[in-house]
Amino acid sequence: MRLYCLFPITFALITSAAHAGIENAREAYERKDYATALAEFHVLAKRNDTEALSILSIMYLNGEGVPRDVQKAIEYATKAVEKGDNGGLSLLAAMYLSPKAGLRDRAKGLQYLRTGVAKGELNSLVRMADLMLEGVQVPQDFDSAFNYLEKAANRYDSVPAAQGLGQMYEYGLGRPIDEAKALKWYRSVPKTSTRPVLAEIAGV
Structure with missing residues (x-):
């Protein structure tokens, strides 16, 4: 079972100019104007904008x-992560656990993932549940999942999470097996969704 969550990447709105900058950078990234996005995100990263830092991580990856x-x-x-964005923990975990990044450090990846779970970070919760359901890299544990x-x-x-x-x-x-409870969770899924999880954007 492969689960990926939808996660609104967080960032601090310091000024209206910063807000406009992150919107412009996001729009450029989504239309694959990477040169513009890169320039905008670099400016914002110097102001310690955590969304910019995370997306720069993805772009370099x-x-x-x-x-x-x-x-x-x-x-x-x-x-x-150092600037307070726990979402970076699941991105780091994904990079160390996935063969795509070429790092393959299971211990370090699981350490980041467990830290994210302990902090209640959304992507870490869903990713850990996914691993536990499959029994991949961690023991299979349906109750914890x-x-x-x-x-x-x-x-x-x-x-x-609701789908899972x-x-x-x-x-x-x-x-x-409980069809009524299954249907309850399926029906709770909203018709609209937010921005994709960092690890999914990164393809890891």
């Missing part, structure tokens, strides 16, 4: 508008 540089990706994600998904769904209205809970009830994963 994927080689979007710049040569691919995993070390720079790590540096930007680490700085985002259920608890993490439930927390993510109730605290953040997470779409993948529905699947657990539908297919009897650590819970008795």
Whole structure:
């Protein structure tokens, strides 16, 4: 079962100019105008904007508008965490756990992921639940997976968390099959969604 959550990347609105800058940078990134996005995000990163730091991490990881540089990706994600954005923890975890980044440090990846879970960070909760459901890199643990998904769904209205809970009830994963409860969770999924999770944008 592969679960990815939708996560509104956080950033501090210091001034209206900064707000305009992040919007312009986001729009440029989404239309794949990477040169413009890169310039805008670099300016914002110097002001310690955590969204800019996180997306710069992704751009360097994927080689979007710049040569691919995993070390720079790590540096930007680490700085985002240092500046108070717990979302960077799940991005770092994804980079160390995924073969795409070429790092493959399971211990370090799980350490970042567990720290994110302890802090109640949305992406970390869903990613850890996903690993526990599959029994990949961690022991299979349906009860803990259920608890993490439930927390993510109730605290953040997470779409993948609600879908995951529905699947657990539908297919009897650590819970008795219960079509009514499965349907309840499926119906709780909103028709609209927010920005994609950092790790999913990064493709890791």
